[in-house]
Every structure is written in structure tokens, then in C-alpha cells.
Amino acid sequence: MATLPDNLPPLRDIIKFHDLSAKKKLGQNFLLDLNLTRRIASLSGSLEGQTVLEIGPGPGGLTRALLLEGADKVIAVEKDPRCLPILAEIAAAYPGRLEVIEGDALELDVSNFSGLKIIANLPYCVATPLLVKWLKISPWPPFYNAMSLMFQKEVAQRIVAPPGSKTYGRLSVLSQFRTVPDIALILPPEAFMPPPKVESAVVTFRPIEKPAEDCNIGTLEKITTAAFGQRRKMLRASLKQVSADPIALLEAAGIPPTERAEQISVAGFVRLAQLMDQ
Numbered sequence: 001m002a003t004l005p006d007n008l009p010p011l012r013d014i015i016k017f018h019d020l021s022a023k024k025k026l027g028q029n030f031l032l033d034l035n036l037t038r039r040i041a042s043l044s045g046s047l048e049g050q051t052v053l054e055i056g057p058g059p060g061g062l063t064r065a066l067l068l069e070g071a072d073k074v075i076a077v078e079k080d081p082r083c084l085p086i087l088a089e090i091a092a093a094y095p096g097r098l099e100v101i102e103g104d105a106l107e108l109d110v111s112n113f114s115g116l117k118i119i120a121n122l123p124y125c126v127a128t129p130l131l132v133k134w135l136k137i138s139p140w141p142p143f144y145n146a147m148s149l150m151f152q153k154e155v156a157q158r159i160v161a162p163p164g165s166k167t168y169g170r171l172s173v174l175s176q177f178r179t180v181p182d183i184a185l186i187l188p189p190e191a192f193m194p195p196p197k198v199e200s201a202v203v204t205f206r207p208i209e210k211p212a213e214d215c216n217i218g219t220l221e222k223i224t225t226a227a228f229g230q231r232r233k234m235l236r237a238s239l240k241q242v243s244a245d246p247i248a249l250l251e252a253a254g255i256p257p258t259e260r261a262e263q264i265s266v267a268g269f270v271r272l273a274q275l276m277d278q
């Protein structure tokens with residue numbers, strides 16, 4: 001078998017050798033081009049001396065890139081036991097630098113982690129719940145200092161959407177309240193095997209250590225869920241779900257009760273959350 005710069009065989013050969021057929025249920029769309037995974041690996045800065053948390057390493061295309069790009073250590077969480085022998089071969093090629101945890105990333109205990117980067121080609125089925133979980137994490141600043149995460153392009157656009165746009169919603173407010181998100185790379189379906197139906201995008205997130213105006217993110221989530229759950233309605237109607245007197249709440253925040261959710265800035269939602277908790 002031919003080998004790549006890391007002296008391991010090409011991904012295509014490994015997948016064939018281990019008969020790793022992609023499972024849709026697990027969101028398995030693999031990246032096989034090591035040049036591309038190396039580019040993704042370095043989107044949130046140099047990995048020299050860094051610890052990286054990777055979710056869903058699969059056959060290891062991105063994992064190998066993270067190690068080649070100089071990560072001191074990669075902690076990789078994979079749900080599919082079929083990938084473990086392949087990951088063990090990568091671990092053997094990089095002694096002491098790859099730790100594989102078999103399990104569900106949604107249940108991962110992150111309480112002992114700090115100062116790491118999260119870099120992942122996420123399974124689409126868990127991408128949004130995982131992101132929301134990490135945005136809501138306590139204490140803040142969080143256990144990560146940067147994230148580069150792959151989403152369906154449409155989800156990536158919602159994350160970075162400004163007020164006034166059709167895609168602005170709960171995910172935009174939560175993401176932009178706690179981080180600076182940016183679409184760093186857009187990938188066509190053909191970049192993956194098997195190709196998904198839609199385009200994908202890598203979003204980088206830089207956590208904001210201390211937001212200028214702070215609030216309880218749980219309250220912010222409740223308000224934005226209610227407001228955008230009925231995005232065509234005026235806020236005086238949609239916020240009835242979370243407030244006994246939405247008109248008074250909106251007026252106290254300096255927001256006309258006839259406005260709709262998509263017109264309100266992140267700061268406006270933060271003010272509403274602060275007032276709700278008073």
C-alpha cells in the first residue's frame with residue numbers, strides 16, 4: 001500500500017480494507033483528502049502545543065491532519081465501534097498523542113477539560129444540539145479557546161446571520177452572544193464520501209471571555225425560542241409564552257411591542273433576558 005506524509009495508508013484504502021460502509025444514521029460523510037483536512041485543521045490558528053477535542057473522528061482523515069499539523073494531543077470521541085481499530089493504528093503511529101474515547105459526544109463529561117480547541121467534522125444529526133450545549137456551558141469562559149466546526153451550509157448561515165435577515169434566529173443570538181462566529185470555508189458535496197445532499201461549511205468560533213452586557217443564557221434561550229418559534233408574530237404576542245406581561249417587559253427594554261423577533265439585535269434580547277430575571 002502507498003503511504004502519505006504520516007506513513008499511514010490513504011483513507012480510501014483504509015476504508016476499503018476495514019470494509020467501513022458509511023452509516024447515514026450516524027451522519028457518516030467522510031473527508032478523504034488529507035490536503036483539505038489539513039486546511040480545516042489550521043482554520044483556528046496553529047496547533048503547535050495545543051490539545052484538540054475532535055468529535056466523530058470516523059476513519060481518521062481529520063484526526064491525522066490535526067496530528068500532522070502539530071497538535072500535542074488529540075482527544076477523539078467516536079460512537080461507532082467499527083472505527084476503533086483504524087483509530088488504534090493512528091494512535092500507534094503517534095505514540096501518546098491520540099486518546100480515543102468510545103461514546104456519545106452529547107454525554108461527554110468535559111468538566112476536566114480546559115484551554116483546548118474543538119475541531120470537528122460533526123455528524124449533522126447532533127451538530128446543533130452539541131453547539132448549543134457548548135454555548136450554554138458553565139462556567140464561562142468555557143473549556144475551549146476556539147472551535148472550528150462543520151455544519152450544513154444552511155445551519156452555518158443561521159449561526160452568523162445578522163438581525164433583519166431571514167435566517168437570523170435562536171442559533172444566531174446564542175452563538176453571537178457568547179462567541180464571534182465566522183464562516184471560514186464552504187465545501188461542495190463532492191468533498192465527502194458519500195456526498196451529502198447539501199453544501200457544508202466550517203464555522204470558526206472565538207469565545208467572548210466577558211460579554212459587554214451579560215445575562216443568564218438559559219433565560220436568553222427561553223426568550224429566543226419563544227420569539228423565533230412564532231417569528232411572524234409581533235413580540236407582544238410571541239413573548240406571552242414566557243412573560244405574564246410582555247408589553248411591559250418590551251417597553252422596559254426600550255423595544256416597541258409591535259416589533260418582530262428578527263428585528264431585535266442580540267443586545268436587545270440580552271436586555272430582555274436581564275429584565276426577565278430581575
Ligand code: SAM
Pocket residue numbers: 026027028029030031032055056057058059060061062063077078079080083103104105106121122123124126
Ligand atoms: N471526522 C471524520 C471525517 O471528517 O471524515 C468523520 C466525520 S462524519 C461527518 C461524523 C462522525 O461522527 C462519524 O464517524 C460518526 O460515526 C460519528 N458520530 C455520530 N454520532 C456521534 C455521537 N453522538 N458522538 C460521537 N461521534 C458520533
